[in-house]
Every structure is written in C-alpha cells, then in structure tokens.
Amino acid sequence: MxxxxxxxxxxxxxxxxxxxxxxxxxxxxxxxxxxxxxxxxxxxxxxxxxxxxxxxxxxxxxxxxxxxxxxxxxxxxxxxxxxxxxxxxxxxxxxxxxxxxxxxxxxxxxxxxxxxxxxxxxxxxxxxxxxxxxxxxxxxxxxxxxxxxxxxxxxxxxxxxxxxxxNERPDAVIQPIIHYNHRDHTFSMKGGEVFVGGEAYAGYSDLIRDIPHDQDLNRIELLIIEKLIMSCNGSPGLLKFNISPQTLIDTFDTDEKVTRFHELLLKQNLNPQNIRMELIEKPYEESEATLKSVCRRFWNFGISFAADDFGVKSQSHQVVLDLGEMIKEFKLDPISFKFKADQDLTKFLDNLAFIDYCRRLSDNREAIITAEALEDIDSLNFLITHQVYYFQANLFCRKIWIEDYKDRFKEMQKLPETAVTKILSSPELTERLKGVGNIFVLARDLDLF
Structure with missing residues (x-):
C-alpha cells in the first residue's frame, strides 16, 4: 500500500x-x-x-x-x-x-x-x-x-x-403525537412518527417507485431507518420508526448489528429509551431467528415496540401476545369505533368491548394506546371518555420538518382543553386550522394560550 x-x-x-x-x-x-x-x-x-x-x-x-x-x-x-x-x-x-x-x-x-x-x-x-x-x-x-x-x-x-x-441533508418529517393530560386538562406534543420527506422525496411511495425490482428491499428499509435516525440528531421526545417484521428478523440476526444500531443512536444524541420501532402489518417467516428473539436484543438496550393497525383479526394481535412487555404502544384507527344511528348497535358494543380489551392489555404492559386518523371533536371526546389519551392525527398537527419539530417541541406543550374545544367546535376556526396545519400555532395566533 x-x-x-x-x-x-x-x-x-x-x-x-x-x-x-x-x-x-x-x-x-x-x-x-x-x-x-x-x-x-x-x-x-x-x-x-x-x-x-x-x-x-x-x-x-x-x-x-x-x-x-x-x-x-x-x-x-x-x-x-x-x-x-x-x-x-x-x-x-x-x-x-x-x-x-x-x-x-x-x-x-x-x-x-x-x-x-x-x-x-x-x-x-x-x-x-x-x-x-x-x-x-x-x-x-x-x-x-x-x-x-x-x-x-x-x-x-x-x-x-x-x-x-x-446526502447528509436532514431530509425527514415527523407526524406529532399529541397527549391529553386528563388531570390538568391540557394537550402536549410527546414525540412523533418519523417519515421520509424532504427535497429529494415527498414520501415513501416516491422513493419506493425509484427502487428497481432487483434490489434488496430489506437493505433499502435499513438504509431508510439509518437515514431517518441521522436526520433526527438530538431530537427530543419519543421517536418512532416503521420497520417490517421480516426486515427486522433478516437484518438484525446478530447481537453485533443491534449493538451497532444502539451506537448509532448514541452518536446521534438520541436516548434509546425514547426510540420505538413500529412493526408494520406485513407477513413474515421465522427460521433460526424468531421475531421475539430479535426484538429482545433491542429491548435489552431500552428500545421498545409498537403494534400498527391493532385489531382482533390482525397479525399485530399475535405479535402483541408474543412480544408481551416489549410492546409499549397499540395503534388504533378510531373511525369504526364511533357510533352512528344507522349502524348496528351490536357492532358498536363489540367495539367498546375491544377498546376495553386494549386498555387491559396496555395496563398490563404499561403501554399507551394511540388513535390515528382522528377526524372531529366528537371522536376526540368519545376516545377521551374511554380513556384513550394519545393521538396521531392531522386534526391537531400535520407532518412537520424534523428541524421545525426540534425548534417547536417546547412551544407545543400544555395547550388548554378549552382552546382545543373552541377551535374544533367552530367550523370557521377548523377550516382555518387546515390552512395553518398546527393547532398550537393557531391557538397562539388567537391568544388562547
């Protein structure tokens, strides 16, 4: 040489x-x-x-x-x-x-x-x-x-x-998670789900379309996670990253690779206790390594897991039962839980029973239940009544740049419930909220907190 x-x-x-x-x-x-x-x-x-x-x-x-x-x-x-x-x-x-x-x-x-x-x-x-x-x-x-x-x-x-x-440019966006504190009746941002987004790509779908069919998609998924983690350098709060169970099993088949993942988090000034891997709803096969054994490697470093699209008949239900305490979050779509007069009452009562079942599971695991795709204040009040307190929805905030998320984290805390009710109960303010894209920003503009 x-x-x-x-x-x-x-x-x-x-x-x-x-x-x-x-x-x-x-x-x-x-x-x-x-x-x-x-x-x-x-x-x-x-x-x-x-x-x-x-x-x-x-x-x-x-x-x-x-x-x-x-x-x-x-x-x-x-x-x-x-x-x-x-x-x-x-x-x-x-x-x-x-x-x-x-x-x-x-x-x-x-x-x-x-x-x-x-x-x-x-x-x-x-x-x-x-x-x-x-x-x-x-x-x-x-x-x-x-x-x-x-x-x-x-x-x-x-x-x-x-x-x-x-490119080292921090191309990523985050969908904030909003928490309702039922003790002091306020809403606060606790973290969010991190996605591809930026100057090169608007989202996953654009990126995936550019990947040739002969490429190793497991490896691409790993590169996406690494890129997103690097974009999150020093970000506060709970950060969630999507990964398919098969990629998790195939990619992190040794302790060494999980250790490197942990080292990457530390190098990017991220607390592993605030990192959550969201297992997306995709079929997978186990051979020498099982999903549970691989997840345990992450768990040993303090990294937890979320079950996406949780339901009785979903794959996520079995994943939750298998992973036990390692599951710290259930993702629910609340649209079907809201009772409507023209719907079957039995189905509505079954949904209530399922929410109760989720709460029991979450209590056993000290986990949270997060509602997605929240559409209106009636659904919000319904979920709060049934003790669902975490929300990931455009109703509160659209996806924002990861750099904006870092800057606004301290500002998006302790929004009074009265301000949320005033904005979401008014058709005019709700329409205005769609343009602003952030209920905390709008509430400040209106001098509501």
Whole structure:
C-alpha cells in the first residue's frame, strides 16, 4: 500500500482487495461514501489517471479540494477508487460526483486525450452493516451504473435514490403525537412518527417507485431507518420508526448489528429509551431467528415496540401476545369505533368491548394506546371518555420538518382543553386550522394560550 499525502490518497497493491475494502469502509463509517469504478482506461498511465481523479472532483467546488480522502485499488481494466469526506462538515455538493465524472469523461473523449468507462455507487456509510455487505452494495451499484452509461448517455434512475441516502441533508418529517393530560386538562406534543420527506422525496411511495425490482428491499428499509435516525440528531421526545417484521428478523440476526444500531443512536444524541420501532402489518417467516428473539436484543438496550393497525383479526394481535412487555404502544384507527344511528348497535358494543380489551392489555404492559386518523371533536371526546389519551392525527398537527419539530417541541406543550374545544367546535376556526396545519400555532395566533 502506498500513501500520497498531498492528495490524501492511498493506493492498495493488487491482491489487497480485502484490505482495501476494510480500510475504506471502517475509516468512514457514518459518512457518505462513494465507489468510483473505471474500466478500460487507455492512452494514460494508471498512476497518472488515479492522480487526476481528485483534481476532477475538486472541480465541483475548489474550496473542497482538501476535504476528501481517496482509496485506490485495481488496474487499467478495472480500477476502484473509494471517496469519502474527511469529516462531517455537511458539504452539500457530494451528490454531484456524477456531474464531475461526466464532464471529465466527455472532455476526455471529445479531445481524444484518453478513454474510459465509469460507474458510481454510493451509500450513507452504514453504522450497522458488515464491511462485506456495504462493499457488495457499492460494487454492484457502481457496476450497474457503468453498464447503464455504456447503453445510453444519461444517468441511471438509481442515482436519485442513492443521492438521497448519500446526502447528509436532514431530509425527514415527523407526524406529532399529541397527549391529553386528563388531570390538568391540557394537550402536549410527546414525540412523533418519523417519515421520509424532504427535497429529494415527498414520501415513501416516491422513493419506493425509484427502487428497481432487483434490489434488496430489506437493505433499502435499513438504509431508510439509518437515514431517518441521522436526520433526527438530538431530537427530543419519543421517536418512532416503521420497520417490517421480516426486515427486522433478516437484518438484525446478530447481537453485533443491534449493538451497532444502539451506537448509532448514541452518536446521534438520541436516548434509546425514547426510540420505538413500529412493526408494520406485513407477513413474515421465522427460521433460526424468531421475531421475539430479535426484538429482545433491542429491548435489552431500552428500545421498545409498537403494534400498527391493532385489531382482533390482525397479525399485530399475535405479535402483541408474543412480544408481551416489549410492546409499549397499540395503534388504533378510531373511525369504526364511533357510533352512528344507522349502524348496528351490536357492532358498536363489540367495539367498546375491544377498546376495553386494549386498555387491559396496555395496563398490563404499561403501554399507551394511540388513535390515528382522528377526524372531529366528537371522536376526540368519545376516545377521551374511554380513556384513550394519545393521538396521531392531522386534526391537531400535520407532518412537520424534523428541524421545525426540534425548534417547536417546547412551544407545543400544555395547550388548554378549552382552546382545543373552541377551535374544533367552530367550523370557521377548523377550516382555518387546515390552512395553518398546527393547532398550537393557531391557538397562539388567537391568544388562547
């Protein structure tokens, strides 16, 4: 291995592929990393070509010239160059490597100075995955990008997805959870459910549409969680992250990976006691590892679980029974619980019995019941009467940027019930609330608290 300190470049000898992978990835955990693949380099020596790459990347922004570290391995037939920022300085131009390499390639071909094929793989370097898993993703995506570039001169649709994961920008939104304190009759924000959202993607559905069918969706789901956790750096309150049971089982199959997950939380200034994994309603299969055994690993670090779409016939019901004390939240859709005159009274009474059953389960586990999709004040009063005190609904607050959530957390506390009643009982104020999107903000505008 040779070291060129001026360019912060390390070259690994042929046969040292494992050392290249290990050094490149382990030295840069937690940073956006890139794997540049070059094939069929001609009319220039290998050493000269390698030394050109930092210069071309510096063309993105001259002030960034000294802010990257490089790792090179291979020959002119197949050269791999790993690139990573030296620190977490929050540079915004990392995703433009495509443009830098594209201009370099275009100029080289037009002027006849050299020729080469290239492809780029990238990822927000995982805290949790093994070196081999991370490298396999970088290797395969850079090769696919290279093949796409050979077929047509346009960037593959994979790039936007990878840009999202590689960029350090805190792209995330949170749907606040509002708690009603029946002792002092006030409403307060206690935390929220964190979702994909930001400049790159408006939500999960947009992101999923950009992912090719041949990709490992379990791994994508893990990357999403890691990205969201990093976006939540230092966020207060209870934070919930969605994960499918199958991904949980397949991804966190060792104590080491759960330990890394825990370390990621600590590095992002998050309290594991305030982290909750919401098990979404998807079928799963157990083999050597069971859902309960994997969840226990998280539980040992203080991380709890929520059951989504809880119902008697749902998969979540069996999950709740299996996981026992590890379930600290039941998610209910209250729409069906509200009695209407034209509905079957027996069904309504059955729903009341189910709410009572949920309360008994939650009491046994010291868990909460959270109502989603709350639509009006009548439903709110109905649920409060039946001792359901947590709400995750646009009726109180729409999704907000994670940075806004951090700034507003202290302000969204102790809203008097009288203010909520006044706003939600008035058609005019309710309509105004839809525009404002935050009942605490509107109440302050109206001088109600």
């Amino acid at each position: 040779t070291d060129t300190s001026d360019l912060k470049l390390r070259s690994f000898d042929m046969g040292d592929l494992e050392q290249f992978k290990t050094v490149f990835i382990n030295e840069n955990r937690g940073k956006p990393i890139f794997l540049l693949r070059f094939q069929n380099i001609s009319t220039i020596s290998l050493v000269e070509f390698i030394q050109l790459i930092p210069q071309r990347i510096a063309d993105i922004e001259p002030s960034h010239r000294e802010l990257f570290r490089y790792y090179a391995y291979g020959d002119k037939k197949n050269l791999l160059i790993g690139v990573a920022p030296l620190d977490h300085s929050g540079m915004e131009n990392l995703a433009n490597f495509d443009a830098a390499m594209g201009r370099f390639h275009d100029h080289s071909v037009r002027t006849g100075t050299m020729n080469f094929d290239f492809g780029i793989g990238r990822t927000q370097c995982n805290f949790i995955s093994y070196v081999e898993e991370i490298f396999r993703e970088l290797d395969s995506s850079s090769l696919k990008n290279l093949k796409d570039n050979l077929v047509r001169w346009s960037w593959t649709y994979l790039n936007r997805v990878n840009d999202y994961f590689a």
